[in-house]
Amino acid sequence: MNTQPTFSERWSPVLTVRGLSVDYEADRPVHAVREVDLALGRGEILGLAGESGCGKSTLAYAVNRLLRPPAHVVGGEVVFHHADGAETDVFALDGEQLRRFRWNRLAMVFQGAMNALNPVLTVRAQLEDVIRAHEPATDRRERGRRCAELLELVGVDPRRLDSYPHELSGGMRQRVMIAMALVLRPDVLFMDEPTTALDVVVQREILAEITRLRAELGFAVVFITHDMSLLLEISDRIAIMYAGRVVEEGGTERLRRTPLHPYTLGLLRSFPSLTGDPTGLHGIPGRTPDLAESLDRCAFAERCPYRREVCDGEQPPLVAHPDSPAGADGRAACHAHDPSRYGTAPPESLLRGEFRPIEESEVIR
Amino acid sequence: MSTFEVRDLVKEFRLREKGGRRRLRAVDGVSFDLSAGSTVALVGESGSGKSTLARMLARLLPPSSGEVRVDGRVVGTGRGATRGYRGDVQMVFQDPFASLNPFHTVGHHLSRPLRLHGGRLTSSELNERVERLLERVALVPPDRVVGKQPHELSGGQRQRVAIARALAPGPRVLLADEPVSMLDVSVRLDILNLMDRLKAEEDLAVLYITHDLATARHFSERVLVMYRGQVVERGDSDDVILRPRHPYTRLLRSAAPDPGGSDPLTVPVEPASTEVPAGDQGCPFRARCPHAMSVCSRRPPEFPVGDGHLTSCWLYESSTEENT
Numbered sequence: 033m034n035t036q037p038t039f040s041e042r043w044s045p046v047l048t049v050r051g052l053s054v055d056y057e058a059d060r061p062v063h064a065v066r067e068v069d070l071a072l073g074r075g076e077i078l079g080l081a082g083e084s085g086c087g088k089s090t091l092a093y094a095v096n097r098l099l100r101p102p103a104h105v106v107g108g109e110v111v112f113h114h115a116d117g118a119e120t121d122v123f124a125l126d127g128e129q130l131r132r133f134r135w136n137r138l139a140m141v142f143q144g145a146m147n148a149l150n151p152v153l154t155v156r157a158q159l160e161d162v163i164r165a166h167e168p169a170t171d172r173r174e175r176g177r178r179c180a181e182l183l184e185l186v187g188v189d190p191r192r193l194d195s196y197p198h199e200l201s202g203g204m205r206q207r208v209m210i211a212m213a214l215v216l217r218p219d220v221l222f223m224d225e226p227t228t229a230l231d232v233v234v235q236r237e238i239l240a241e242i243t244r245l246r247a248e249l250g251f252a253v254v255f256i257t258h259d260m261s262l263l264l265e266i267s268d269r270i271a272i273m274y275a276g277r278v279v280e281e282g283g284t285e286r287l288r289r290t291p292l293h294p295y296t297l298g299l300l301r302s303f304p305s306l307t308g309d310p311t312g313l314h315g316i317p318g319r320t321p322d323l324a325e326s327l328d329r330c331a332f333a334e335r336c337p338y339r340r341e342v343c344d345g346e347q348p349p350l351v352a353h354p355d356s357p358a359g360a361d362g363r364a365a366c367h368a369h370d371p372s373r374y375g376t377a378p379p380e381s382l383l384r385g386e387f388r389p390i391e392e393s394e395v396i397r
Numbered sequence: 398m399s400t401f402e403v404r405d406l407v408k409e410f411r412l413r414e415k416g417g418r419r420r421l422r423a424v425d426g427v428s429f430d431l432s433a434g435s436t437v438a439l440v441g442e443s444g445s446g447k448s449t450l451a452r453m454l455a456r457l458l459p460p461s462s463g464e465v466r467v468d469g470r471v472v473g474t475g476r477g478a479t480r481g482y483r484g485d486v487q488m489v490f491q492d493p494f495a496s497l498n499p500f501h502t503v504g505h506h507l508s509r510p511l512r513l514h515g516g517r518l519t520s521s522e523l524n525e526r527v528e529r530l531l532e533r534v535a536l537v538p539p540d541r542v543v544g545k546q547p548h549e550l551s552g553g554q555r556q557r558v559a560i561a562r563a564l565a566p567g568p569r570v571l572l573a574d575e576p577v578s579m580l581d582v583s584v585r586l587d588i589l590n591l592m593d594r595l596k597a598e599e600d601l602a603v604l605y606i607t608h609d610l611a612t613a614r615h616f617s618e619r620v621l622v623m624y625r626g627q628v629v630e631r632g633d634s635d636d637v638i639l640r641p642r643h644p645y646t647r648l649l650r651s652a653a654p655d656p657g658g659s660d661p662l663t664v665p666v667e668p669a670s671t672e673v674p675a676g677d678q679g680c681p682f683r684a685r686c687p688h689a690m691s692v693c694s695r696r697p698p699e700f701p702v703g704d705g706h707l708t709s710c711w712l713y714e715s716s717t718e719e720n721t
Contacts (some may be wrong), residue, residue, distance in 0.1 A: 231442040231609065236652040261611075261654035297400045302582050303611070306655040307639060310615040315587035319551045326635050389587075393535035394554050396542050 052108035079267030282362020492554035504543035553584030632706030
């Protein structure tokens with residue numbers, strides 16, 4: 033259960049993504065991220081969930097201006113909101129401005145961070161490098177002090193500063209990576225599958241570390257993973273991506289209790305509860321659509337047990353459904369919650385949270 | 398009836414290090430039984446020795462000592478004996494992207510074990526057997542699937558091919574080493590459901606190796622918990638996962654995410670790990686254990702803590718009288 037404070041009363045945005053689209057250039061361009069609208073609150077932990085290929089990492093790379101060809105942004109904007117109310121258009125930054133902005137305001141902990149450290153440099157050399165690059169005026173003693181402080185902050189003995197990455201355990205390396213991302217005290221931390229390669233006990237320690245640091249330093253986190261059970265525990269809010277789009281977004285408790293989108297439902301049911309009843313465990317048979325397609329329909333339709341004609345003819349918009357059990361909390365892109373399009377009220381079984389796969393077998397086409 | 402008995406299996410690796418050699422006991426005296434129509438889950442973290450154990454059981458690695466019995470008979474080590482053994486015991490590997498040959502079709506992957514283990518078959522018999530295998534793993538329509546190459550299939554579909562290949566020799570024991578951890582989350586349960594159905598329909602004995610406590614509980618009858626090469630707790634799935642007794646199992650349990658449960662995000666308290674000297678004879682967990690006592694420098698035997706529920710921990714020494 034989530035014991036973090038809710039931010040609804042004093043929620044103010046730190047990052048706003050509007051209509052962001054990213055393509056991978058190819059003979060048939062792959063539309064990896066499609067018109068994503070998303071806002072991140074100051075000090076909030078936003079979970080970004082979805083399966084491999086849904087565009088969650090590409091989205092994070094785009095916002096951090098880290099995309100390399102053949103990937104490039106084809107539309108949309110990203111706005112960073114400073115604490116004093118000023119705004120920065122992230123895509124308009126270039127050269128020195130971009131260098132100053134990145135790491136300072138937005139920092140990223142990469143996927144497979146355990147192997148992202150340079151094996152031939154000590155932890156100290158790698159941490160100092162960040163300070164030297166971004167704050168060249170800092171003297172040697174000050175740099176050393178800051179590095180020791182950082183390691184202490186993430187729960188690593190500062191005597192480890194002169195260790196090489198291979199001398200550290202996986203959990204310690206992950207903590208060092210987090211320390212590196214925090215060197216310049218960013219407002220937003222992107223974490224791309226930060227605990228996937230770690231054993232469950234270490235994973236739990238890292239999660240607790242992140243929530244503690246968030247409370248202490250007040251940064252916002254975009255936590256990217258396919259593991260819904262982790263997100264439900266750590267996030268204030270969750271956004272679910274499917275085939276490049278956000279298909280549902282809302283407060284963690286609401287999403288867990290009354291998911292609106294059938295894909296969210298299927299994803300939640302894909303993680304059996306440790307202590308709960310084992311009946312009715314299903315996956316979601318089928319595969320994601322070809323991302324080179326333009327998709328003028330619901331991308332989830334062919335795997336969806338609640339599919340109707342309208343789902344094949346029209347792309348459902350990501351909107352609030354005030355009459356649904358979710359009320360005003362969040363948005364979902366599903367026709368089933370829009371009686372004027374769907375033809376009837378949403379099916380009872382969907383509202384009850386049932387996900388019965390349409391097909392038990394894997395059908396190869 | 399026990400189909401498959403593992404007794405005192407040991408694997409030692411010799412390591413060369415600075416200042417001499419050292420032996421590492423990756424698997425240290427493991428015993429358990431598998432029986433037809435039943436799944437045993439083997440749970441442990443990386444480095445616990447669970448994959449080494451699986452590789453020994455699949456005869457990909459010779460054990461240092463100990464034995465494996467099929468239907469009460471110890472199987473010899475010659476080539477003929479190994480082929481016979483593999484007819485009975487098959488393995489599904491973790492990564493279906495690596496375990497299937499990218500150059501070969503699905504049909505090829507399935508017809509080879511059929512030819513090797515199935516005796517003389519005419520090509521129409523062979524085709525029929527291949528199609529039946531695909532139907533058993535619910536990959537349809539078979540006539541379209543046989544010509545596909547691995548790259549044309551999704552991860553879940555590939556893992557179904559790997560399971561079909563394992564079923565081809567008509568085994569009675571299926572070893573599945575983390576069979577779903579490389580797959581997309583939305584297909585994991587379908588693969589586990591498939592294995593569960595095969596277990597029931599075909600009376601297979603299944604060893605499900607995993608680090609995931611939740612699926613271990615839901616997809617097995619019994620659970621073994623491994624730590625540093627030893628089984629530290631065993632029993633019925635619900636007993637071990639819901640009412641863990643060994644301090645290590647409790648640590649795992651408290652660290653596992655449980656969104657439906659009521660525990661807040663807490664970190665299990667764990668004292669700093671101290672190095673256990675090589676060749677140590679004591680409890681392997683005592684360096685991390687909050688309850689470590691002087692007696693823990695001796696290796697604990699298995700104490701009963703419930704019906705068929707055993708744990709290797711001195712804390713339960715006195716429970717021997719109380720609970721039996």
